[in-house]
Structure formats: C-alpha cells, structure tokens
Amino acid sequence: MVISPVHYIAVPLLAAFTIPLLSKYIHKELARIVPGIVLLYSVFVSIVLMMQVSEVGVISEKIAGWSAPWGINLMFTPFSGFLASLMSVVGFLIWLYSYNFKKIEQSQSQKYHILQMMMVTGAIGIVLTGDIFNLFVFMEITAITAYSLTSFYRERDGAEAGFKYLLIGSFASVMILLAVMILYTQLGTLNMAEIAQNAHLIPTPLRATILVLFLVGFGIEAEMFPLNGWAPDAYSQSPGPIGAAFAGIVVKAGVYALIRVIFTLFDIHGAYDFLIYGGLITMIIAETAAVAQTNLKRMLAYSSIGQMGFVLIAFGIGTKTAIIGALFLMFNHAVIKSLLFMSGSYLTYNSLNKKISALAGLGKKLPIVSLLFGLGAFAIVGLPPFSGFWSKLYVLTAAADQNMLLLIMAILAVSIIEIIYYFRVVSTLYYGKQEDEEIKVQKPSINAMVSMLILGATIIVVGVYPDIITHFLNNAADMLLDKASYIQAVLTQNIN
Amino acid sequence: MKKVLVLVLLVIVGYFLTDTFNLIPFGENRIGNPQDEQTVAGYYLNNTVEKTSVANTVTAIVVNYRGFDTLGEVTVLFLATTGLGSILFRRKEDEEEIERINKPSSSLMQTGSRVLFPLIALLGIYVFIHGHLTPGGGFQGGAIIATGFLLMLISYKNFKAGHTMLNWVESLAGITFVSIGLWGLLTGGTFLENVLPAGELNNLISGGVIPIIYIAVGFKVAAELTGVLDILLNIKPKK
Amino acid sequence: MQNFEQYNSIITTGVYGSAIALILIGLYAVLIKKHLIKIVIGLSIIDAGVHLLFVAIGYIKGGTAPIFSPGNEDAVNKMVDPVPQALVLTAIVIGFAVTAVALSLVIRLYKHHNTARIDQIKSLKW
Numbered sequence: 038m039v040i041s042p043v044h045y046i047a048v049p050l051l052a053a054f055t056i057p058l059l060s061k062y063i064h065k066e067l068a069r070i071v072p073g074i075v076l077l078y079s080v081f082v083s084i085v086l087m088m089q090v091s092e093v094g095v096i097s098e099k100i101a102g103w104s105a106p107w108g109i110n111l112m113f114t115p116f117s118g119f120l121a122s123l124m125s126v127v128g129f130l131i132w133l134y135s136y137n138f139k140k141i142e143q144s145q146s147q148k149y150h151i152l153q154m155m156m157v158t159g160a161i162g163i164v165l166t167g168d169i170f171n172l173f174v175f176m177e178i179t180a181i182t183a184y185s186l187t188s189f190y191r192e193r194d195g196a197e198a199g200f201k202y203l204l205i206g207s208f209a210s211v212m213i214l215l216a217v218m219i220l221y222t223q224l225g226t227l228n229m230a231e232i233a234q235n236a237h238l239i240p241t242p243l244r245a246t247i248l249v250l251f252l253v254g255f256g257i258e259a260e261m262f263p264l265n266g267w268a269p270d271a272y273s274q275s276p277g278p279i280g281a282a283f284a285g286i287v288v289k290a291g292v293y294a295l296i297r298v299i300f301t302l303f304d305i306h307g308a309y310d311f312l313i314y315g316g317l318i319t320m321i322i323a324e325t326a327a328v329a330q331t332n333l334k335r336m337l338a339y340s341s342i343g344q345m346g347f348v349l350i351a352f353g354i355g356t357k358t359a360i361i362g363a364l365f366l367m368f369n370h371a372v373i374k375s376l377l378f379m380s381g382s383y384l385t386y387n388s389l390n391k392k393i394s395a396l397a398g399l400g401k402k403l404p405i406v407s408l409l410f411g412l413g414a415f416a417i418v419g420l421p422p423f424s425g426f427w428s429k430l431y432v433l434t435a436a437a438d439q440n441m442l443l444l445i446m447a448i449l450a451v452s453i454i455e456i457i458y459y460f461r462v463v464s465t466l467y468y469g470k471q472e473d474e475e476i477k478v479q480k481p482s483i484n485a486m487v488s489m490l491i492l493g494a495t496i497i498v499v500g501v502y503p504d505i506i507t508h509f510l511n512n513a514a515d516m517l518l519d520k521a522s523y524i525q526a527v528l529t530q531n532i533n
Numbered sequence: 534m535k536k537v538l539v540l541v542l543l544v545i546v547g548y549f550l551t552d553t554f555n556l557i558p559f560g561e562n563r564i565g566n567p568q569d570e571q572t573v574a575g576y577y578l579n580n581t582v583e584k585t586s587v588a589n590t591v592t593a594i595v596v597n598y599r600g601f602d603t604l605g606e607v608t609v610l611f612l613a614t615t616g617l618g619s620i621l622f623r624r625k626e627d628e629e630e631i632e633r634i635n636k637p638s639s640s641l642m643q644t645g646s647r648v649l650f651p652l653i654a655l656l657g658i659y660v661f662i663h664g665h666l667t668p669g670g671g672f673q674g675g676a677i678i679a680t681g682f683l684l685m686l687i688s689y690k691n692f693k694a695g696h697t698m699l700n701w702v703e704s705l706a707g708i709t710f711v712s713i714g715l716w717g718l719l720t721g722g723t724f725l726e727n728v729l730p731a732g733e734l735n736n737l738i739s740g741g742v743i744p745i746i747y748i749a750v751g752f753k754v755a756a757e758l759t760g761v762l763d764i765l766l767n768i769k770p771k772k
Numbered sequence: 773m774q775n776f777e778q779y780n781s782i783i784t785t786g787v788y789g790s791a792i793a794l795i796l797i798g799l800y801a802v803l804i805k806k807h808l809i810k811i812v813i814g815l816s817i818i819d820a821g822v823h824l825l826f827v828a829i830g831y832i833k834g835g836t837a838p839i840f841s842p843g844n845e846d847a848v849n850k851m852v853d854p855v856p857q858a859l860v861l862t863a864i865v866i867g868f869a870v871t872a873v874a875l876s877l878v879i880r881l882y883k884h885h886n887t888a889r890i891d892q893i894k895s896l897k898w
Contacts, residue, residue, distance in 0.1 A: 043724040046601075047711055050608055054707030057700050100601045101717070101725040107576055109601045148619040155612055162605070170859055174605035177866045181609055184873050185616030188880065196620070196880040197893060203874050204802070207815050210870070214822055214863055221856065222557045222829045225564060225572035246553050539803045543796050550792045554825070559784040560833035567848050574853045582840050590838040590851070594858035606862045613869035620876045668839065672861055735842055754865075761872045768879055 040085045042098050042111040042165050045121060049075050049158040053151050060147050068147035069136060072154035076129040079161070083122035090118050091512065095526040097167070105527045106228035110167040112527065115512035119364065120164045120293055127285035127371050128157030134379050134488040135278040149189065149276075156182040156282055160290040167527055169220065169302075170227045172294060173213050176258065180206045183287055187275045198270035205267045209257035216250035219243060230527035233301045233520060248308065251298045258291025260342045261349065262319035272338030273391070277382020280334060284341045284374035289367055292345060296352055301520055312353030317447060320346030324454045332391045333381050336458060337374070340417070343451065344370045350448070351432045354439060360514040361507065362431030368506060369428050372499075373417045376492040380410040383481050384466070393462055397469025402478045405486070407466045409493045414459040416496045419452060424499035427507075586731035587665045587740040595670065596743045596750075600725040604710060607750060610757040611707060617764050634769045638688045646684040653681035661751030665740045671747040675754025682759040686766055694763040699756045706753035713742050713749075787828045794821030808878040808888045812871060819867040823860050830856030 052075045060068035090096055096113040097105075104110070113121070132153060155178060162175030184206065188199030217227070223239045224232055236244065257264040272280045299308045320343045327339035348370065351363030383406045388395035400407040416423035429452070436444045481489070499506055516523065567575040577590055577598060587593040595603050660667075661674025685692045717726030732739030794817055801814025835852035836844065882888045 041718075043718065046604075047714060047718070047724060050604065051708065051711040051715070053608070053611065054704050054711065058704045061700065099723045101597050102721060102723045102727065103598055106573055108598050145619060145622050148615050148622075151615055152612065152619065155608065166601075168599075170599075170862070171602055171605070174602050174609070174862060174866070177609055177870070178605060178612060181612045181616060181869055181873060184870075184877070185612070185619055188620050188877055191622070191880075196877050196884060199620075200808070200874065200877045200881065203870065203877065204811070204815070207818075207870060207874075210866070211818055211822055214826070217859075218822075218826050218829060218856075219553065219557065221859075222563060225574060227573070227855075240556065243553065243556055246549075536804060539800065542803070543800060546799060547792060547796050550795065551788070554788050554792070557829060559787060559828060560831050562832045563829075564832070564853050567851070574855045577854055578838060578848050578851055582845070588840040590840070590854040591857045591861075594854055595861055599858060602859075602862050606865045609866050609869045613872045616873050617876045620873070620880055666839075666841065668837065670861075672865060734840065734845075758868075765872070765875060765879070 040082055042082075042086065042096060042113040042121075043100065044082045045079055045125070045161045045165060046111075046158060048078055049154055053155055056147065056151055065147075069150050072150040073129070073132045073136065075154060076125065076132050076157060079125035079157070080122075080129050083118070083125050086113050087118055087122055087509070090115055091509075095516075095522070097526055105167060106226045106231045109171050110228070110527060111165045112167045112523070113165060114516045114523065114526075115509065116364075116514075116516040117164045117293070119509050119513045120289060120367070121161045123368060123371050124157055124160050124164065124286050124289060127375055128154070128282070130375065130488045130491060131157075131278045131282050131285070131379075134281070134485045135276070136484045137482040145189075149186070152182045152186050153279070153282065156186065157286055160286045163290040164293050167229050168227050169229050169232065170217055172229075172297075173210070173217060176213070176290070176294065177210060179287055179290060180210070180258075183271070183283070186279045186282075187271045189276055189279070190274070193274050194270075195274040198267075198274035202267040202271045205257055205264070209254045209264075212250045212254035216247045216254065219247050219250075223247075228527065229297070229302060230524040233304075234524050234528070236303055244303065244305075248298070248303050248305065251302075252295065252308075252311065255291055255295040255298060256315070258287070259295050259349070260288055260291070260319070260345045261295075261315050262322055262342075262346070265319070265323075265342050268342055269335050269338040272341065272378075273332060273334040277334075277378055277386075280337065280382070281375035281378035284378060285371035288341070288345055289371060292348060292352075292367065295349075296517070299352075300517055301523060304520065309353050309355045312349045313444070314353075316346040316349030316351075316353055317444070318346070319343070320350065320451055321447065324451045328454060328458045330458075331393055333385050333393050333396065333462065334378075334391060336393065336462070337377055337381055340455065340458075341370070341374055343455070344374070344417070347432070347448070347451075350444065351435070354432070354435050354441070354444075356435050356438065357514050357518060358431055358438065359435030360517055361510045362428055362435055364510045364513055365424075365428035365431055365503075365506065368499075368510075369416070369425050369496075372492055372495050373413050373425060376409060376489060376496070377413040377417065379485065379489050379492070380406045380413065383479070383485070384410060387478050393465055394469070396462065396465050398466075399478075400467035403480070406481060406489070409489050410466065411463045412493050412496060414463050416500070418455045418459055422497075422500045424496050424503070426500065427503040582734055584731070585727060585740055585743065586734050587743055588735050589665055589667065589670070591668075592665045592670050592743065592747065593740075596665075596746050597725070597727055600714075600746070603746075603750065604714065604725070607707065607710060607753055610754065611703065614703070614757050614760045614764075617761060621764055621768065632769050633686070633690050633766050635687050635690065635766065637690050642688045646688040650681045650685055653684070654678050657681065657751070657755065661748055662744070663737070664747040664751070665744050666735060666737070671750030672754050674751040675756075676758060678751075678755035679758030679762065682755075683762050686762060694759050696760075696763075699760050699763075702752050702756040703760070706749040706756065709749040710746055710753070713746055717742070787831075788825070791821045791824040791828060794818070794824060797821075806890050808881060808890060809875075811890070812874045812878060815874065816867065816871055819863075819871075823864055823867070826856050826860045826863065830854070 098111045100109045159178030184203045188195035323343035330336035385391045416425040419425040419429040564574040567578040570576045581593045657674040657678035660669040661671045664670030714725040718724045727741040729741035798814045798817030830853035838851040838854035
C-alpha cells in the first residue's frame with residue numbers, strides 16, 4: 038500500500054472505533070497500547086512523506102475521487118508536512134510519557150488514550166486539509182477532546198477550566214462558522230486554494246468582516262491576547278501530559294489556521310501588522326503575568342502564551358528569515374514546552390502543593406528530572422548552545438533587516454523577564470531550603486524517562502547542529518510564501 | 534452596569550450582523566446556471582445524478598463529495614460520548630449508587646411509549662435507508678431512533694439501554710464507515726471512493742456505497758445519541 | 773407583482789431578522805445569566821441562529837428541494853443550493869456534541885460545588 042496523507046486520519050479513526058471492542062473482548066491493555074502503535078505509525082508516515090515531499094514538492098491527495106474544488110483534498114506541503122510531523126512525534130512522546138502515568142485510573146485510561154490520540158489526529162487534520170469547512174470540523178474534533186481532557190481529573194477544578202474553555206471555544210467556532218458562511222456566499226466554494234485565487238473579488242467590507250471573524254476565531258485557539266482567558270486554567274488543571282499536548286499540538290494547530298488564513302487566503306498587508314501588534318501585546322502581557330505566578334503550571338502556561346505571541350510577531354514580520362525563525366520557534370516551543378510540562382508535572386506531583394516555593398530541594402531528590410527541567414528552562418530563554426538560541430537569532434536577524442529596532446528591544450526585554458522567572462524556579466530546585474525531609478519521592482517510570490530524555494536530547498542536538506532542521510524550515514518557508522504554487526498544486530489535481 | 538454594557542454589545546453585534554447580511558440578499562441566485570458548472574453547487578446539481586445516481590443531492594454531498602466531513606462529524610459524536618464517559622466517570626463501586634433522575638411515569642405513558650417505540654424505530658430506519666432518495670438520511674434517522682429510546686428511558690425507570698449492544702453498534706458502524714473508505718483507497722486509489730456500481734436513479738439499491746455508509750451512520754448516530762441520553766439521565770445518587 | 777416584492781421583503785426581514793434575533797438572545801443569555809444550564813441553553817440558541825442563517829443563504833427565490841425524485845428530474849435550474857444544507861447538517865451535529873459535553877461539565881460542577889450558579893463557584897476566576 039502506498040503511504041499517503043490520508044493515513045494520518047484514517048488509521049487513528051479506525052483504531053478509535055475498534056479500541057472499545059478490543060479492550061473489552063481481547064485484552065484490557067490494548068486500550069493503552071493501540072493508540073501508541075497508531076501514533077508510532079503516524080510518525081512512520083511522517084518520515085516517509087517528508088522524504089517524498091522533498092523530492093516532489095507537494096503531495097496532494099483527493100478524497101472520494103473528486104478533485105478540487107468539488108471534493109475535499111489533503112495537502113502535504115513542506116510547510117504543513119513539517120507541522121504534521123512535529124505533531125505526530127510530540128503526540129507519540131506524550132503517549133509514551135503517559136503510558137504508565139500514576140494518576141490515571143486503570144478503567145479510565147482507555148478513554149484518556151483514545152482522546153489523546155484523537156487530539157493529535159484532529160490537529161494533524163487541521164494542518165493537512167485543503168478545505169476551509171473541513172478545517173472547522175477538525176478544529177471541533179481537537180476542541181472536544183481538549184474540553185474533555187481538561188476536565189479529566191475529578192479532584193481538581195478541571196470542570197471549571199473545561200467549562201470556561203468550552204464557552205470561549207464555542208464563540209470561536211460560531212465565528213469561524215459565520216466566516217465560512219459569508220465566504221461561501223461570496224465565492225461559492227470552500228476550497229482554500231480557490232478562495233485564495235478569488236479572494237480579491239469579494240467586496241471590501243465583506244472581506245474585512247470575514248478576515249476579522251477568522252482572526253478572532255482562530256486567535257482564540259492560538260492563545261492570542263485578549264482571547265486567551267481559557268489557557269492558564271486549562272493548562273494548570275489538565276493532566277500534566279495534556280499541558281504538553283496543548284503547547285505542542287493544539288496551539289500549533291490554531292497558529293497554523295491563523296497563518297493559513299492570513300498568508301494564503303487573504304493576503305492583506307494590514308493583517309501582517311495586526312500579527313505583529315497582537316503578538317507583541319500578547320507576549321508582553323503574558324510574560325509579565327508569568328513573573329507573578331506562584332503556581333508552576335500556571336507560570337508555564339503564561340510562558341507558553343508569551344511564546345505564541347513571539348511566534349505571531351515572527352510571522353508578522355513576513356520575510357523569509359522571519360518565517361524560518363517562526364517555524365523554528367514553533368518547533369522549539371513544541372519540544373521544549375513539552376519537556377517542561379512533563380518534567381514539571383513530576384516535580385509538582387512530588388511537592389506538597391503546586392507552588393513554586395514547594396519545589397525547594399527537589400533537585401537532589403529527583404536529579405535527572407530536575408536536570409531536564411533546567412535544560413528546558415535554559416533552552417526556552419534562548420541561551421546558546423541550546424536550540425532556543427537559534428530560533429531567537431533568526432527572528433532578531435529578520436527584525437534587524439527590517440529596521441524594527443523597537444521590536445528588537447521589546448523582544449530582548451521580554452527575554453530578560455523570561456530569564457528571571459525561569460531561573461527563579463531552577464534556583465529554587467537546587468538551592469531552595471527544604472521544609473520537609475520526609476516527602477516520599479515518586480520516581481518517574483522508565484517510559485516517561487525515555488520520553489523526556491528524547492526531548493532533552495533533541496534540544497541539545499538541534500542546538501549544536503541547527504542545520505538538521507533548518508533545511509526543512511527553508512523549504513517550508515518557501516512554500517508558505519509561494520501562494521501561487523500552492524494554488525496551482527491544488528487546482529491542477531484534475532490532470533493526474 | 535453590566536447589563537448596560539451587555540446591551541451595548543448586543544446592539545453592536547446586531548448592527549454588525551444586519552449590516553453584513555444586508556450585503557447578502559436573501560433568495561438571490563448565487564449558484565448561477567447549474568449547466569455552466571461555474572460554482573461548486575452548480576457542479577453538484579448538474580453531475581450528481583449522472584455520476585452517483587443519487588436522487589438527493591444533499592446526501593450525495595454529505596456522504597460522497599464531502600464524505601470526509603461526515604467522517605469527522607461521526608468522530609465528533611464518538612468523542613463526545615467518550616468525553617462524557619470520562620467527565621462523568623464513576624468508579625465501579627459507585628456504579629451501583631446511581632439511578633435515573635426521572636420519577637416513575639403513569640401506566641398511560643408507559644403503554645403509549647411501548648406502542649410508539651417500534652413505530653418510531655421503524656420510521657427512523659425508513660428515513661436512513663431512503664436517505665439517498667428522499668429528504669433525510671443517517672443523521673436524521675438516527676436522531677429519530679434516539680427519540681424513541683428517550684421515550685422509553687423516561688417512561689420506564691428500569692429500561693436499560695444495553696451498553697454492550699450500544700458499544701457493538703457504535704464500534705461496528707464506525708468500523709464499517711472507515712473500512713469502506715479504506716476499501717476505496719485500496720481499489721480505487723482514493724479514500725472513500727465510490728467503488729460500487731452506481732445503479733439506476735431512484736432505485737433503493739443505487740448510489741454505490743452511499744446508502745451503505747448512510748445506514749452505518751444512522752446506526753452509529755442512534756447508538757451515540759442513546760448513549761449520551763443514558764449517561765446524562767443516570768446521574769442521581771441513590772439515597 | 774408589487775405585492776410579491778413586498779411579500780418577499782417581509783420574508784427576508786423575517787428569516788434574517790429571526791436568525792439574528794436568535795443569536796442576540798443567546799448572547800444575552802450567555803453574558804447575563806448566572807445559571808450554568810441557562811448559559812448552555814444560550815449557547816444552543818446562538819448555534820440555532822447561526823444554523824438558520826446558514827440554511828437561509830442557500831435559498832433561491834422560488835427554488836425547490838435539491839432532490840431528483842420522479843417528476844422533479846428536470847428541475848435542475850430551479851433547485852436551491854444544496855451545499856449549505858449539507859454543511860449545516862455537520863454544524864448541527866457538532867453543536868449537539870459540544871452541548872452534550874457542556875451539560876456533562878455542568879453536572880460535574882453541580883456535584884462538586886452543590887450549586888450551578890456561576891457566581892457561587894469561585895475556585896477559578898471568571
């Protein structure tokens with residue numbers, strides 16, 4: 038069988054429908070193992086397709102035999118393929134990490150793993166689809182799994198966080214639906230390439246309306262200020278690995294949708310400025326709020342929002358270097374934030390409460406986890422020789438090329454804030470005074486350790502040899518900026 | 534104070550919506566002449582009969598042209614049931630402590646619903662079997678069947694929706710949908726491709742895989758909705 | 773003929789107007805009401821309004837259903853746009869799923885706090 042992009046979607050769906058029967062009639066453990074196999078298969082699909090795509094340029098696949106714009110099509114471009122591969126790898130590592138997660142009860146783990154697998158699948162669907170309504174459907178798949186997983190733990194305030202997220206998320210979906218509706222009345226098509234081709238035919242007031250509705254709708258998923266009220270609660274109340282999934286997968290999908298709308302669908306100059314200003318405000322407010330947090334996971338959540346603001350700024354600059362930087366940032370954010378959430382949730386699990394001050398002295402009790410957390414902290418603030426350094430360098434170079442001095446100063450100032458609050462945690466870990474000697478330490482299981490070590494190794498390897506990844510980023514940035522070839526690739530499907 | 538702010542917001546949103554939809558006249562022909570095939574809708578109207586032999590264009594769009602959306606939609610329902618199960622999760626020992634929230638109903642209601650239930654189920658099955666010929670289809674038929682189950686659930690306190698059966702139905706229906714898709718991928722080259730012969734227009738057996746998928750969707754929707762109703766009704770702790 | 777025009781404008785105002793009114797009513801409920809169930813109802817009403825709008829944009833004056841049943845085979849030129857109908861089907865199902873999840877969250881919140889009023893649930897900032 039030829040590997041094609043639809044495997045990303047079809048195989049997990051088949052597995053999700055089969056797992057309830059498998060676990061009931063064959064073996065209970067299959068409910069936990071099968072999602073892992075499926076996610077590993079997604080990683081395999083990514084590797085095969087990434088190798089193909091560097092030769093062919095674009096892999097486009099028709100669904101149900103109808104070529105665009107009559108049917109839905111999946112587009113595996115270097116840009117979307119890069120994100121899909123990133124999501125599948127992070128998704129697999131999150132599965133590996135949570136395979137033995139202590140706090141998930143046996144009878145409920147089946148649902149946890151199905152939901153986590155479908156979250157990854159939904160996000161990959163968002164990235165791959167070439168149809169705006171299909172994107173909405175996948176966004177809802179991701180959102181519903183996210184609501185359920187946010188409120189997964191009964192003992193926490195997960196239900197509040199989940200309800201809040203659901204409320205804001207519903208507004209997002211209403212706005213996206215309205216935008217799709219108005220778009221359809223104007224162009225009579227839902228295919229993104231055709232919309233991109235004809236977007237200039239829409240009368241200006243309606244075009245502005247559609248753009249605003251899309252920006253607000255996807256801005257909510259992308260944690261843009263002031264639409265990110267759901268994020269800190271959702272991150273801090275959900276299970277630890279799901280915090281990693283939010284940072285590594287869900288938000289990435291939101292940013293992708295935002296970028297796709299601005300870069301491909303409506304190529305309006307004002308939208309780029311909007312990204313810069315929106316990103317800047319998001320970044321400054323979130324990073325300042327992060328300093329004030331006493332709860333580790335909330336701090337990580339605000340830091341995550343700030344990083345997404347940074348990504349939006351980088352996309353807003355809009356030159357090729359900036360886009361490479363933005364994609365590099367997305368990669369780093371996915372890898373490093375996942376590591377921080379994973380190691381951070383072991384640290385908080387072993388402290389009396391979730392406060393940062395309660396982490397004192399854990400550096401000696403959990404040496405490897407603390408070391409990995411420290412590695413993540415150093416990497417995310419952008420210290421050389423870790424991978425975070427390169428992405429910041431790319432964005433700063435791009436900003437310097439455009440003579441955006443104020444922006445550079447803002448980014449550097451925010452970096453200092455980041456250094457302050459991350460180093461506070463690391464120093465508490467190692468030099469803080471222990472209050473209670475008697476805490477029994479829960480050592481991470483082997484699979485969680487392997488998962489975290491893979492992420493840690495990635496940070497160091499990419500930091501030392503950034504060329505491994507910049508090659509892909511280069512192609513991806515070219516593809517994103519080359520709107521014409523995207524349109525052509527979709528609309529000439531009929532020939533083959 | 535808050536009310537005033539909200540009212541101002543409502544006025545703004547209302548103005549914005551009316552303003553926008555004033556630019557989109559109601560009842561205007563936006564698809565053009567279908568024979569020109571300029572728009573997607575025109576293409577569908579002009580080619581559905583010829584290419585898929587399905588009388589109901591909406592069904593052809595839902596199941597075939599945009600079948601991927603429908604697969605996603607079925608998945609959303611499946612995930613909602615799974616999510617509901619995880620949100621309202623109970624430990625095994627608590628399971629005994631739960632009962633239905635409704636009070637026992639009168640014998641009039643009970644007899645009535647017992648008579649109506651098979652008829653409702655029959656109507657639902659009719660609606661989704663004829664989804665490609667008449668208005669309706671899997672979602673509508675499934676919803677009708679679920680209302681029958683709702684009637685039984687609220688009139689009989691001891692009526693069990695049969696979790697094993699629901700699990701089997703929803704899993705098998707979902708597997709059928711994806712397997713037909715994969716069958717298309719293996720034999721026709723694209724996922725969800727209509728690999729069976731299209732047949733003759735307005736025959737019950739026509740449209741290739743479209744009716745099969747819609748029947749599977751019907752069963753799946755009925756099972757999912759019944760499952761959701763069952764979970765949401767069984768929440769009262771026993772004293 | 774003038775009568776028809778007048779009639780048509782009433783219909784236009786009626787369909788769009790009621791859809792927009794539904795959206796506004798739902799929005800009001802979500803923003804003002806303190807009871808969680810009422811908020812969920814508000815969300816459903818907004819959804820209903822959006823779905824009504826969605827079906828309305830596909831309507832063509834004097835059009836018939838896009839179904840080629842016997843006797844209707846030649847009506848291609850008179851049929852309404854089938855695409856919004858197909859899309860709204862998807863949107864309704866998604867709305868249902870979100871409502872179900874929302875209701876289950878309300879049940880959890882009620883069990884946890886013994887109240888379903890948003891102003892009495894204070895563990896997280898609203």
